[in-house]
Structures are given as structure tokens and as C-alpha cells.
Amino acid sequence: MTIYHNICPADCFASCRLLTKVQNGRIVEIKGDPKDPYTGGKLCAKGYAQLEKVYSPERILQPLKQLEKGSGKWEVISWEKALREIATILVRIKEEYGDLLPVCLSKYLGTMGLQSKSVEAFFHSLGPVTTILGTPCEATGMDALNLNYGSYKKPPPEDMVNSRLILIWGANPAWTAIHQMASILDAQENGSQIVVIDPVFTATAARSDHYFQIRPGTDGHLALGIAKILVSEDLLDHEFLNNYTTGWPKYRDFLKKVDLDEVASLTGIPLPKIHKLAHLYGTAKPATIWIGIGVQRGLTGGQSVRAIDALAALTGNIGKAGGNVHYLSYDQILQAGDHAQYHTPYQKIHPSHRHLGLDWYTRLDSLDPPLKFLWVAGRNPVSQDPDSTAVKEALKEIETVVVADQFLTSTAQMADYFLPVSSPFEHEDVIISFWHYGVGMNEKAIPPLGESRSDFAIMNGLVNILHELKPGLSTFPSLENEGEWLESQLSLEAYDMLGISDYRELAKSYSRIKLPSVPWQDYQFPTSSRKYEFYSRTAENLGLPPLPNPSPQVSSSSSYPFRLLVVRSYATLNSQFYNLQLPRSLLKKPFLLIHPQVGRLINLREGDIVKIYNQMGEIEMYISFSLSIPQDLVVTWMGVVDRNGKEINSLVSFSETDLGEISFGSRGFAYNNCFVNLTRVG
Amino acid sequence: MRLGMVIDLDKCIGCRTCAVVCKSHNAQPPGTWWNRVFTPGSDYHQNAVGEEGNLLMTFLPVSCQMCDNAPCEKVCPVGATFTDDKGVVLIDFERCIGCRYCIAACPYNVRQFNWEDPKKVKERAGYKEDYQYGYPADVRDEDGRLVYTPNRPVGTVEKCTFCFQYTSQGKNPACVDACPSKARIFGDLDDPNSEVSRLIRERQAFRLKEELGTNPKVYYLPASKPNR
Numbered sequence: 030m031t032i033y034h035n036i037c038p039a040d041c042f043a044s045c046r047l048l049t050k051v052q053n054g055r056i057v058e059i060k061g062d063p064k065d066p067y068t069g070g071k072l073c074a075k076g077y078a079q080l081e082k083v084y085s086p087e088r089i090l091q092p093l094k095q096l097e098k099g100s101g102k103w104e105v106i107s108w109e110k111a112l113r114e115i116a117t118i119l120v121r122i123k124e125e126y127g128d129l130l131p132v133c134l135s136k137y138l139g140t141m142g143l144q145s146k147s148v149e150a151f152f153h154s155l156g157p158v159t160t161i162l163g164t165p166c167e168a169t170g171m172d173a174l175n176l177n178y179g180s181y182k183k184p185p186p187e188d189m190v191n192s193r194l195i196l197i198w199g200a201n202p203a204w205t206a207i208h209q210m211a212s213i214l215d216a217q218e219n220g221s222q223i224v225v226i227d228p229v230f231t232a233t234a235a236r237s238d239h240y241f242q243i244r245p246g247t248d249g250h251l252a253l254g255i256a257k258i259l260v261s262e263d264l265l266d267h268e269f270l271n272n273y274t275t276g277w278p279k280y281r282d283f284l285k286k287v288d289l290d291e292v293a294s295l296t297g298i299p300l301p302k303i304h305k306l307a308h309l310y311g312t313a314k315p316a317t318i319w320i321g322i323g324v325q326r327g328l329t330g331g332q333s334v335r336a337i338d339a340l341a342a343l344t345g346n347i348g349k350a351g352g353n354v355h356y357l358s359y360d361q362i363l364q365a366g367d368h369a370q371y372h373t374p375y376q377k378i379h380p381s382h383r384h385l386g387l388d389w390y391t392r393l394d395s396l397d398p399p400l401k402f403l404w405v406a407g408r409n410p411v412s413q414d415p416d417s418t419a420v421k422e423a424l425k426e427i428e429t430v431v432v433a434d435q436f437l438t439s440t441a442q443m444a445d446y447f448l449p450v451s452s453p454f455e456h457e458d459v460i461i462s463f464w465h466y467g468v469g470m471n472e473k474a475i476p477p478l479g480e481s482r483s484d485f486a487i488m489n490g491l492v493n494i495l496h497e498l499k500p501g502l503s504t505f506p507s508l509e510n511e512g513e514w515l516e517s518q519l520s521l522e523a524y525d526m527l528g529i530s531d532y533r534e535l536a537k538s539y540s541r542i543k544l545p546s547v548p549w550q551d552y553q554f555p556t557s558s559r560k561y562e563f564y565s566r567t568a569e570n571l572g573l574p575p576l577p578n579p580s581p582q583v584s585s586s587s588s589y590p591f592r593l594l595v596v597r598s599y600a601t602l603n604s605q606f607y608n609l610q611l612p613r614s615l616l617k618k619p620f621l622l623i624h625p626q627v628g629r630l631i632n633l634r635e636g637d638i639v640k641i642y643n644q645m646g647e648i649e650m651y652i653s654f655s656l657s658i659p660q661d662l663v664v665t666w667m668g669v670v671d672r673n674g675k676e677i678n679s680l681v682s683f684s685e686t687d688l689g690e691i692s693f694g695s696r697g698f699a700y701n702n703c704f705v706n707l708t709r710v711g
Numbered sequence: 712m713r714l715g716m717v718i719d720l721d722k723c724i725g726c727r728t729c730a731v732v733c734k735s736h737n738a739q740p741p742g743t744w745w746n747r748v749f750t751p752g753s754d755y756h757q758n759a760v761g762e763e764g765n766l767l768m769t770f771l772p773v774s775c776q777m778c779d780n781a782p783c784e785k786v787c788p789v790g791a792t793f794t795d796d797k798g799v800v801l802i803d804f805e806r807c808i809g810c811r812y813c814i815a816a817c818p819y820n821v822r823q824f825n826w827e828d829p830k831k832v833k834e835r836a837g838y839k840e841d842y843q844y845g846y847p848a849d850v851r852d853e854d855g856r857l858v859y860t861p862n863r864p865v866g867t868v869e870k871c872t873f874c875f876q877y878t879s880q881g882k883n884p885a886c887v888d889a890c891p892s893k894a895r896i897f898g899d900l901d902d903p904n905s906e907v908s909r910l911i912r913e914r915q916a917f918r919l920k921e922e923l924g925t926n927p928k929v930y931y932l933p934a935s936k937p938n939r
Contacts, residue, residue: 071891074731086837203724207891210724230759232725235768610741655758
């Protein structure tokens with residue numbers, strides 16, 4: 030029996046280190062590594078389902094070719110034949126168009142592994158291609174913080190224990206970051222106050238000292254209301270405001286116009302409770318805010334994040350231990366190779382490429398040259414992007430679609446070629462946590478199951494055939510294996526910081542990329558004014574509101590009276606894990622949560638089937654009553670498919686948020702701008 | 712020595728990691744759960760209960776309560792269910808005749824029946840390379856009784872064993888080690904200095920359906936924070 034060191038590559042806060050027990054060539058146990066400084070060896074339900082994921086009956090272990098997209102008529106094909114056909118298509122496009130602009134890559138965080146960045150490297154090695162910019166995740170909020178601070182910095186997660194008050198705004202760590210929840214509960218035991226603002230009474234809210242149920246999309250208005258109270262009661266840090274900020278007088282004047290009664294009616298939080306919230310945050314020193322991903326998913330999500338963050342500036346919580354704002358950091362990624370910086374604010378924009386935004390699939394007709402070839406890896410846009418039907422149509426329209434994945438995801442079902450990718454236990458890899466900056470590696474615990482291959486091996490195989498068919502088409506380096514690739518994927522500084530001389534030492538090293546334990550301590554803000562900006566010239570020059578100014582919210586209509594919130598569940602991770610028996614049996618059927626009063630109005634009982642519809646289409650789910658949600662909201666899980674296998678995002682129309690293009694080249698998705706109606710089936 | 716468990720409901724966040732880790736360590740076939748986490752008052756997990764303005768959401772992990780006065784043991788006509796010298800209620804899979812009296816008698820609904828050969832159920836699930844999960848070997852107690860086997864015989868009843876395969880070697884049950892909130896504490900109830908004894912003494916520990924006189928060795932510390 031041998032124990033290997035691994036690290037979970039999921040797009041998650043914890044990046045848990047794993048110990049993988051292998052007996053007779055099979056993994057018999059996957060458990061947490063007790064030496065992991067962040068997790069202490071604890072995993073989540075998904076982590077323990079990793080084992081099932083490796084051996085899942087649904088895993089595809091041979092390359093497949095589909096006779097017609099979406100038909101389900103798959104034929105097994107050899108790697109040699111699949112890659113030769115794909116290479117031939119690339120060569121033909123080059124000959125027909127003179128360049129490879131009709132070729133495009135769609136890749137995101139299906140794995141955080143640096144090994145898979147070889148896919149990006151391959152496409153960038155082809156000369157001018159089409160690149161999809163933007164992220165479906167955090168772009169809007171990142172831009173907001175970029176406008177306020179000029180950059181992106183957050184404290185390490187442990188700094189929360191130094192906070193006297195932790196304000197969790199639009200995050201549900203009890204579901205999505207359980208290790209952080211453990212330290213939040215520790216802080217609470219030591220006397221810190223836990224405050225939660227969320228439209229849903231979540232498991233995190235249930236553990237808080239104070240909970241405020243907010244109407245979705247009105248977070249910016251609440252922040253302005255709190256700011257007005259902080260000003261009127263002088264709960265301000267004048268030294269910070271006078272010396273390290275710009276636009277403070279303008280912001281103060283702007284706040285004078287904020288009508289607190291209007292804030293109360295917009296947010297659904299009574300005025301006395303808003304006063305209480307302002308007092309809580311304004312008087313606890315130091316206090317920190319954790320801005321969740323949920324806040325920025327509205328039409329003016331960026332303005333909301335700016336306004337929330339401004340509360341930290343007003344109260345002087347910036348640059349202090351236990352203060353600041355927790356969101357996401359990218360500085361650790363600067364210690365990885367260029368390709369790892371793709372889809373981060375530090376990405377290198379290749380001027381000769383054609384750049385499309387997240388809206389690429391809504392405007393295929395207008396593209397010249399057209400998109401002829403799309404490679405999808407580590408991503409499931411049919412499930413995760415808005416308007417699943419439109420994404421499917423787009424995939425149908427593109428002549429050749431290649432999907433590299435472990436499972437026949439809803440995106441893979443629209444592929445011409447399916448290439449089976451090995452699991453994280455079957456190839457070497459390196460992962461850097463975006464939350465705690467720990468760096469760990471995946472040892473190869475078992476050989477790839479079946480004919481599956483790592484992303485690197487797939488790209489390498491394709492490159493070898495391309496070199497034969499058309500030498501010089503790709504400049505992808507000639508490497509033997511993942512190991513050689515990984516050697517170049519950490520900076521020399523990273524090796525120093527981590528105290529290693531070879532990435533293979535990461536298996537037994539528990540170091541982190543070293544970032545300041547308290548960001549902004551020097552009050553050096555890289556904005557144009559060199560100060561924290563309430564009033565942003567950058568925003569003004571881009572035609573955006575210079576002061577954080579959330580506009581009035583789109584609300585429900587009589588045709589579609591319920592807002593649909595699609596949230597990450599505790600048992601799945603976006604569309605991942607949902608196909609496994611273990612997590613799926615925890616979630617039982619595809620449920621839509623509604624308030625019991627709504628059920629009474631439309632004559633529904635627990636467990637009834639309901640049709641959920643809007644202008645986009647309709648799906649059918651089972652009803653469960655929940656007092657956790659307000660009456661004008663209905664809630665379900667990301668990645669869920671209805672009882673007929675239809676994606677939940679087929680109800681979500683494509684709409685953009687207000688920010689994201691400064692850092693990521695494309696605005697974010699306004700997922701929460703989705704309204705539906707319900708009717709009983711049968 | 713009397714082995715017991717304390718579950719701190721202040722710390723439980725309802726993540727069901729314990730249910731999943733239990734299932735995988737004890738090789739439970741699809742559909743069988745020895746360890747479950749409920750949201751009292753709600754059919755669906757993680758829904759609030761109470762009333763507007765005063766919402767509550769607490770969680771209740773439930774597995775075998777390891778009763779000192781175990782109704783399941785009393786009704787077993789063949790002595791398959793027994794209590795070992797550490798107070799752990801176990802099933803001898805070679806004695807169980809599948810009459811299911813114990814399932815009817817258990818007030819906690821934690822016993823589950825193998826209607827089918829678990830091996831077949833797993834085969835039908837179709838895992839790659841005939842993959843089998845869970846502790847792989849048979850485990851017998853000092854008297855040679857078969858108290859754990861990765862695939863329990865068809866027609867037998869099964870339930871939590873306090874992870875006999877681990878605790879008989881002085882280790883913790885899988886759920887205790889896996890709980891990310893450290894809500895589960897395991898130890899010797901007879902030792903007044905153990906953490907379980909101290910917590911039961913110092914916090915207002917309660918047990919499920921105490922009025923039945925089953926005298927469980929799983930204790931709960933009540934959720935106490937104001938907003939809960």
C-alpha cells in the first residue's frame with residue numbers, strides 16, 4: 030500500500046491537500062492531509078466523493094466522435110485518428126483563411142491545475158486565434174475593487190480571527206467554504222460578532238449573531254444607507270478620510286441625497302434595523318467585510334461592491350489587521366507562468382488575436398472571419414452560461430467542436446469530438462490557492478484510467494501530429510511529459526518563497542506564496558490619485574458613474590413575479606459532482622425552493638411538480654417549501670437539470686453587469702436578473 | 712469503558728460531510744445511509760423553520776444512538792444484536808436472520824435492511840474496474856463475531872458501529888475525524904476527565920427521546936446562540 034500526496038483541483042476556496050491510499054493499482058481511500066495548514070485534514074462531502082468521481086460509471090475513458098451534434102450517436106475512435114482529424118481541420122482552416130482566427134478556445138476553472146494551462150499555451154502557440162475574454166465568476170466585483178483601490182488585495186483568511194466583527198455580505202461559507210466557517214465560529218466563540226446580509230436565510234445566517242434579509246440587487250442601496258448613517262453619527266475615521274482618500278467631500282454630498290426611507294423600502298430592511306447594522310459595523314474595531322460572489326451578479330453589481338467596500342474606507346478599517354475587505358486575490362498567480370494568468374486581471378492581451386467577450390455566443394453571425402473551430406476544456410458553458418439554448422445553438426453552428434472532459438457534460442453532448450481527460454489522481458499537477466495562497470501538487474497516484482490522458486498529454490499529442498502535417502503551425506515547446514511543463518510553471522521567486530528547488534517537493538511542503546498579512550498597511554493605493562478613490566476618474570473616463578451609484582433595480586413584473594436565484598449547493602460545485610451518486614442522493618430530486626405562502630396561493634403541495642417559465646422557456650422541477658426565502662424569490666442549485674434533463678440556465682437570459690471589462694476585458698453575467706412564473710403540472 | 716459521542720449543535724453547519732464519509736468508510740451501498748443530517752422542522756435539508764422575523768435553522772445529525780438499554784437488542788430473537796464490553800451496540804452479520812424486529816423497535820429509525828445483495832447493488836452502479844469502496848476487510852470482535860464486512864449479506868440489518876474497524880484500534884470514528892466544524896467529540900463516558908464527560912457536565916447535554924428510557928450514549932449539546 031502506498032500513500033500519495035494530492036490536492037483537490039476544484040474551483041474552491043480551500044484547495045484541500047489530500048492523502049491518497051493506493052492498493053494493487055487502485056485508489057482505496059482519499060482523505061484530508063492533517064498537515065494541511067488551512068484544512069487541518071478536513072474535507073467536505075464533495076471531497077469524499079472524489080473517489081466515486083474517479084471510478085464513476087459515467088466517466089468516459091475512450092475518445093469519441095459524434096455523428097451529429099446533440100444526437101447521442103457516438104462512435105469510439107482512436108486517439109491517433111481523433112487527433113489527426115482535428116489537426117487536419119486546423120491545417121485546412123489555416124490554408125483557407127491564411128491564419129487561425131476562426132479557431133477559438135473556451136476554457137475556465139474546471140481544474141485550477143497549472144498542468145492544464147498547457148491548453149492555453151497550445152492555442153497561443155498558433156499565432157493569431159480568437160480568444161474569449163472575461164469570466165462568469167468574479168469579474169464585476171474585481172473591477173469595483175480595482176476602481177476603489179487601483180488593485181486587488183485581500184487579507185489572508187486567518188486574519189478574520191482578528192476581527193471583532195465579521196460582516197458576511199452575500200456569501201454562504203457553511204456551504205461553499207466550510208473551513209472558513211470553522212474559523213468564523215472560532216472567532217464567534219472568542220466574542221466576535223457575526224453579521225450576515227443575504228436574501229436567503231442560509232446555514233451561515235443561522236449561525237450569525239445578526240441577520241439581515243435583503244432584497245436581491247439592492248446591496249448597493251443598503252451600503253449607501255449605512256454610509257449615510259455612519260456620516261450623520263460621525264462613526265468615521267477622519268484621519269484616513271482626510272489623508273488617504275480622494276473624492277470624500279463629493280461622496281459626503283452625494284450621501285446627503287440618499288433617502289433612508291427609500292433605502293428601507295428598496296432593500297426590504299426596516300429603517301431601525303439599518304441603523305442597528307450601521308452601528309454594529311461602525312463601532313466594532315477592527316471590523317471586516319467578506320463580499321461574496323452573489324452581490325455582483327446583478328445589473329449594477331459592480332456599483333454595489335464599490336459602495337460596500339466604501340464602508341471600510343469610511344470607518345478606517347483599511348490597512349488594519351482584522352479589517353479590510355475579503356474578496357479574491359490574484360497576486361499569488363503572478364508567481365505562476367503567463368498562461369496561468371489567462372482569465373485574471375494580469376492576463377497578457379495579444380494584440381494580434383481577435384478578442385470576444387462573454388457574449389461571444391450571442392453574436393456568431395456578426396463574426397468575420399466566422400468561428401469554425403472551438404475547443405472547450407475545463408468548462409461547461411451549456412450548463413453554466415446564461416441561455417443554455419443559445420449556447421447549444423452556437424455550438425451547433427460552429428463546424429468543429431472539441432470537448433475535453435471526464436464526463437459527457439451538457440456541453441460535451443454538443444461536441445463533434447470528445448476527448449477523455451484523466452482525473453487529478455492520474456497525472457502530476459500543481460495548484461495555487463486563490464484564497465489562502467498555499468501551493469500543493471498532485472502526485473500521480475494511479476495511471477490514467479482507460480485511455481484517458483492529461484490535458485498536457487492531449488495537447489502534446491496534437492502538437493506532434495501538427496508538426497508532421499504542417500511544421501511551424503504551432504510553436505508549442507517540444508516536451509516529454511507534464512513534469513517538464515510543470516517545471517516552468519512557477520516563478521523563481523515562487524521557488525524561493527516556498528523553500529523548494531523542484532516542484533516535486535511540493536508534495537511534502539506546506540508553504541504558501543507570501544503576500545502581506547495585512548494589505549494596504551502602507552496606504553499606497555495604485556489609483557491615478559495614489560489614494561483610495563470614492564470618486565474615480567478612471568470610471569468617469571469610461572463613462573461609468575465616478576461615485577458608487579447603484580441605479581434603480583429592475584424588479585419583477587406581473588407576468589413573471591418571482592426572481593430566480595441559482596446558488597452553489599453544499600453537495601455540488603457548479604455543474605461538477607452533480608452527476609455522481611453520492612452528492613446527488615443528498616440533493617434528492619431537482620427541487621425548486623419556494624415560500625410556503627406562494628405554494629398556498631397557487632395551490633401547490635410539498636413535492637408537487639411545477640412548471641417554471643418565462644420568456645426564455647420552461648422547465649419542470651419539484652417544489653419544496655422554505656421559510657428561508659422571501660415570497661418574491663425562488664431558489665435552486667447551479668448545474669441542476671430539471672426532471673427532463675433541461676438545464677436551469679435555459680431560463681436565464683443573457684444580460685451583462687455594469688463592470689468587469691477593465692480587469693478582464695468583458696463585463697460579467699447578471700445571473701440574478703432572472704424572473705419567472707410558476708404553475709402546477711397536472 | 713463506555714464509548715460515547717457528543718455532538719455540538721452550536722457547531723454543526725449541516726454540511727453532511729459526516730454522512731458522506733461514513734458511507735464511504737463503511738461501504739454502504741447506494742441508497743443506504745447509516746448517518747444522516749436533518750433540519751428539524753423541515754422536510755428538505757437546510758430550509759429555515761419558525762416564523763417571519765424569527766427564523767431558525769438547526770441541524771440534527773442522527774446515527775445509531777448506542778443505547779445502554781437498547782430496544783433493538785431486546786427484540787432480537789437470535790442474539791444477533793448485542794452490546795460489547797465498551798457499550799457499543801453491534802450486529803453479528805452471521806447470526807442476523809433478517810426478521811427486522813429491530814427495525815420496528817428502534818425509536819431512531821437508524822437501522823437499514825439489505826433487501827438485495829449489496830455487492831450486486833454496487834455492481835449495478837457500474838463503477839469502473841469493479842471498483843469497491845470502504846474499509847476492505849472483514850472485522851471480527853474478540854469472540855469472533857462478524858461485526859463488519861464490506862458487503863453485508865442480503866437479508867441482514869445494518870447500522871453505525873461507531874466505526875468498529877477503527878475504534879477497536881483506539882482510533883476515532885470516521886465522522887469524528889472528518890467533521891470540518893469539529894462538532895463531534897468521541898471518548899470514554901466512564902472517565903470523568905474525558906472531554907465527552909466534561910462537555911456533558913458543563914453544557915446542557917440532552918439525548919434523543921430520553922423519555923423512552925433507552926439511555927443513549929450519543930449526547931447532543933443544544934444550539935444556544937440568539938439568532939438560531
